[in-house]
Amino acid sequence: MSAAPSAGRRFRAYTTKHLDELTARAGLDADERLAVRAVANVLPFRVNSYVIDELIDWDAAPDDPIYRLVFPQADMLPSEDVAWIADLLRREAPKGELNRAANEIRAKLNPHPAGQMELNVPKAEDDEPIEGVQHKYTETVLFFPKQGQTCHAYCTYCFRWAQFVGEPDLKFASSEIDQLVAYLKRHPEVTSVLLTGGDPMIMGEGVISRYVEPLLEVETLESIRIGTKALAYWPQRFVTDPDADETLRLFERVTNAGKNLAFMAHFSHPNEMTPALVHEAVRRIRDTGAVIRTQAPLIRTINDDAGTWERMWRDQVRVGMVPYYMFVERDTGPKEYFEVPLARAYEIFRDAYKNVSGLARTVRGPSMSATPGKVCVDGVTEILGEKVFVLSFIQARDPELVGRPFFARYDENASWLFDLEPALGATHFPYETPPPADASTLVDPARA
Structure with a gap:
């Protein structure tokens, strides 16, 4: 091409x-x-x-x-x-x-939603916190490479905006890959590492390989994920940049080592996929054995209609990418400007989902990355005369919550998990501590 x-x-x-x-x-x-x-x-x-x-x-x-x-x-x-x-x-x-x-x-x-600066920070053998690492879910660890804390361009909705404003107290990053490797060897339950930021693909091959190659020696690690917007905002990174070929050889070393390389590509609008250079970059990445999975938030004024998502998912499947997530805009930054009510988000998702083939129905959503985990709006229905949201955890801090449906009162204006109230006479959600027997209300610590 x-x-x-x-x-x-x-x-x-x-x-x-x-x-x-x-x-x-x-x-x-x-x-x-x-x-x-x-x-x-x-x-x-x-x-x-x-x-x-x-x-x-x-x-x-x-x-x-x-x-x-x-x-x-x-x-x-x-x-x-x-x-x-x-x-x-x-x-x-x-x-x-x-x-x-x-x-x-x-x-x-709310520069650090879901407690990312305080919660889930693992500790080294000397009991000191490991900077730039989050262990939010049992099997998944997030790593924030120090040199990857910027992007080729900034999205106005980005929930990691605090990483980019130049304030040291708001940054979350590490250059200590050895500490991460040691932690993974002590915790064989971790099977997946996500390199995130910022954008790890802002780093040159010589830098990113210093983070990736040590991970290949961790036998219990099954997959390495790279969260990036580079395919949309700088596809040259994989085609014509001076180290493009070396970067792709690094990807090959990951797959040749028996690890799944999941390239988590952020596409927020189908227009980002129009240039021929993007298609060539996709082809070259897939030729390394990497799997490209796509994700984006639902953003008011930008992609808040079903036709845009249907077109985007169809275009992604056509070139061999795998639709993965539709996210709900997170509770940080200019959230009120971009947010779409959950009821409307579900309508958009369903109207797009019903018009694509099964190959595109790998996508999940609308999903909220909240403090207790990733909560999906599975539907709106009526039970015993009460209109409710049907919700479930795709991921959770407590693995026992995953896949178990729960219900919230229908609220056409709610745009986030903590805007919702339990339904059907329940006094609390499954992730909340039950109230005392004589209590009539519950204050969830995550809402405080």
């Missing part, structure tokens, strides 16, 4: 200092551009030349879905916060004052 015209271009990143010029190209006036810059001083902004030149339809901007995926919108934050930062920018306030204001706003945005 012939390469796209931009295939051989060098990577060029655009950051906040380029924002005024780029938003002017989208037709925004001076006040609108200032408001966008204000948001970008709180939430991270980064895009690259491939996204700018190949993915965004500038004639349709600012309504183009890819534009909205990567460019901040003025109403992502409360108007008073945007006005506060805009005023500081207008009067050229000192950088320290601007940073203090931005940090105060960030602190209100």
